[in-house]
Amino acid sequence: MAAVELTVADGVGHIQxxxxxxxxxxxxALATGLREAVAAVASEEAVQAVLLSGAGKRFCSxxxxxxxxxxxxxxxxxRLADExxxxxxxxxxxxKPVVTAVQGAVAxxxxxxxxxxxxxIAEEGTKFVFAYPAxxxxxxxxxxxxxxxxxxxxxxxxxxxSGAPLPPEEALAQGLVAEVxxxxxxxxxxxxxxxxxxxxxxxxEARRLLRASWTRDRAASAEDEAATLSRRGQGEEAxxxxxxxxxx
Numbered sequence: 471m472a473a474v475e476l477t478v479a480d481g482v483g484h485i486q487x488x489x490x491x492x493x494x495x496x497x498x499a500l501a502t503g504l505r506e507a508v509a510a511v512a513s514e515e516a517v518q519a520v521l522l523s524g525a526g527k528r529f530c531s532x533x534x535x536x537x538x539x540x541x542x543x544x545x546x547x548x549r550l551a552d553e554x555x556x557x558x559x560x561x562x563x564x565x566k567p568v569v570t571a572v573q574g575a576v577a578x579x580x581x582x583x584x585x586x587x588x589x590x591i592a593e594e595g596t597k598f599v600f601a602y603p604a605x606x607x608x609x610x611x612x613x614x615x616x617x618x619x620x621x622x623x624x625x626x627x628x629x630x631x632s633g634a635p636l637p638p639e640e641a642l643a644q645g646l647v648a649e650v651x652x653x654x655x656x657x658x659x660x661x662x663x664x665x666x667x668x669x670x671x672x673x674x675e676a677r678r679l680l681r682a683s684w685t686r687d688r689a690a691s692a693e694d695e696a697a698t699l700s701r702r703g704q705g706e707e708a709x710x711x712x713x714x715x716x717x718x
């Protein structure tokens with residue numbers, strides 16, 4: 471059974487972490503599978519939006535600790551961190567909107583995988599755990615970069631250093647997730663399907679511009695906004711929506 475499954479239907483590419491028996495913890499197979507699935511949806515024209523989820527009771531409980539200690543390869547952790555990090559960066563770089571459904575537990579690297587998406591839907595009862603210090607490790611999967619951008623530096627530091635789980639209601643209040651619902655996967659699928667029927671090019675550029683704003687100055691951001699708006703205004707997608715808006 472593949473550690474990550476990809477299916478495409480109704481314009482939605484559904485990437486599912488598929489190690490439910492191990493709480494979808496990240497080993498090399500899952501990290502590589504996720505990177506490859508992200509690359510596949512990036513190049514698939516039929517995919518207009520992406521749904522990201524985890525099979526079973528938990529979205530992702532972080533790294534597979536057993537894989538850390540089995541074997542005698544001193545390079546394993548570095549290679550795993552590189553592969554998982556590349557998968558998350560691939561998610562961030564997609565030019566298609568990503569809706570993420572989480573349930574049960576999101577811990578360690580699972581936080582980074584989750585934050586690679588755009589709209590996060592959490593199921594009631596989900597717990598968010600920083601987790602790394604409890605096993606003597608530091609963040610990976612982009613957590614140190616993405617978490618403070620999601621909830622702010624002070625909240626991120628308090629979450630990281632306290633060791634206490636963050637309940638879904640608090641995650642919602644802090645801006646870590648967009649919604650808390652009884653059926654996260656159902657709601658996320660509904661939203662992804664709606665996005666797939668919208669203006670995928672515009673959604674993709676919006677997510678790119680918003681994410682890029684963290685790493686460049688105001689002038690560079692303004693230049694990119696103007697150039698992108700001008701380019702899109704000449705494209706078929708925008709022209710068709712202009713005509714629709716004007717009733718032509």
